Amino acid sequence: MSTEDHALQDESPQVPVQRTAEPELPAASADPALLEVEDLKVHFPIRRGVVVERTVGHVRAVDGVSLQVAQGGTYGLVGESGCGKTTFGRAVLRLEEPTGGRVRLGDDEVTSLKGERLRKFRSRMQMVFQDPLGSLNPRHNVDMLLSEPLKVHGVGSKEERRKLAVETLDAVGLPKTVLERFPHEFSGGQRQRLGIARALMLRPDLIVCDEPVSALDVSIQAQVMNLLDELQGEFGLTYLVIAHDLAVVRHLSDRVGVMYLGKLVEEADSESIYEHPRHPYTKALLSAVPQPDPEKEATRERIILKGDLPSPANPPSGCRFRTRCPWAQDICAEQEPEWREAASGHKVACHFDL
Numbered sequence: 001m002s003t004e005d006h007a008l009q010d011e012s013p014q015v016p017v018q019r020t021a022e023p024e025l026p027a028a029s030a031d032p033a034l035l036e037v038e039d040l041k042v043h044f045p046i047r048r049g050v051v052v053e054r055t056v057g058h059v060r061a062v063d064g065v066s067l068q069v070a071q072g073g074t075y076g077l078v079g080e081s082g083c084g085k086t087t088f089g090r091a092v093l094r095l096e097e098p099t100g101g102r103v104r105l106g107d108d109e110v111t112s113l114k115g116e117r118l119r120k121f122r123s124r125m126q127m128v129f130q131d132p133l134g135s136l137n138p139r140h141n142v143d144m145l146l147s148e149p150l151k152v153h154g155v156g157s158k159e160e161r162r163k164l165a166v167e168t169l170d171a172v173g174l175p176k177t178v179l180e181r182f183p184h185e186f187s188g189g190q191r192q193r194l195g196i197a198r199a200l201m202l203r204p205d206l207i208v209c210d211e212p213v214s215a216l217d218v219s220i221q222a223q224v225m226n227l228l229d230e231l232q233g234e235f236g237l238t239y240l241v242i243a244h245d246l247a248v249v250r251h252l253s254d255r256v257g258v259m260y261l262g263k264l265v266e267e268a269d270s271e272s273i274y275e276h277p278r279h280p281y282t283k284a285l286l287s288a289v290p291q292p293d294p295e296k297e298a299t300r301e302r303i304i305l306k307g308d309l310p311s312p313a314n315p316p317s318g319c320r321f322r323t324r325c326p327w328a329q330d331i332c333a334e335q336e337p338e339w340r341e342a343a344s345g346h347k348v349a350c351h352f353d354l
């Protein structure tokens, strides 16, 4: 069934939202937040000059992102390529030095940790990558790959590490016979199971999954997502899942944040964001996703965005989305929309209620 693609260029929005007072709304989640990120910024210097290097500007990869992830919850961060998702995840884990803002995990201020305390702390937060074994030594067998994080943190004897490796392999659905095998001997799905096992070896509190299934076939994607789901209950994990694919995030997350050019533009619980997207960018992203329900699919209207993602070194004035927004008005170039709670637990950065 075909759908008619059209750009919604001429639909004028209503008047900008008038707010008389800050709305007193209940907190988005009753669970205490394990991870709290406040106004996180990561700006990369742009350097020029052959003999003498000088800084001529900054790529504002992450430009003031605040979010909370409930203990045992899953936060899905979506947005198109280059919007700053990976940089955000890396900065949360202190794999990238933040330019500003703070990160708290449990009772610890991650952003102020240094030296040995930071090194020890790293075991509480792990990352799963799109191809988690791609960057590892291909001459190391699974036993070595899984034991390595424990060795680095001085955990257990050789026998204890092996025992833990066998237990962890079992948890991700792989037999202990794989311990003697090498990364290249595994399929994509098995490699991702191994990547997850490696991240689990230190029994972390938080796992940042960066595009955990985007390199996999659709059928395998579902298996890996189900595995992540099961492990969350079994190991009491909290997840930050980064993906450009809205379906992946929807399946796994209880809260979803949509990122555009270094900032969040919308955040809500998973159902609200998919059923009632409020930001034009979220509406556009969702309009591109085919609907399983034939009736909904027949009436799906695609919102085609103009142009490309602007450079994060020189974001547009006012609302960063305005150069591509079908609803943009004069005010959008002049004033940055505030990050406001449009409905209970549903935040959006847009001048209008669309």
Ligand SMILES: Nc1ncnc2c1ncn2[C@@H]1O[C@H](COP(=O)(O)OP(=O)(O)OP(=O)(O)O)[C@@H](O)[C@H]1O
Binding pocket: 044, 059, 060, 061, 079, 080, 081, 082, 083, 084, 085, 086, 087, 088, 244, 312
């Ligand atoms: N080390 C770095 N130095 C300079 N610029 C960087 C660096 N790392 C990332 N960037 C830039 O920061 C911006 C955000 O990149 P990032 O990789 O975080 O985006 P992303 O949302 O993860 O994209 P993708 O979906 O393609 O993985 C991009 O413009 C990128 O070029």
Ligand code: SF4
Binding pocket: 013, 279, 280, 281, 319, 320, 321, 322, 323, 325, 326, 327, 328, 329, 332, 337, 349, 350, 351, 352
């Ligand atoms: S504030 Fe931004 S998202 Fe909202 S209408 Fe204006 S340009 Fe579009």
Ligand SMILES: [Mg+2]
Binding pocket: 085, 086, 087, 210
């Ligand atoms: Mg990325």
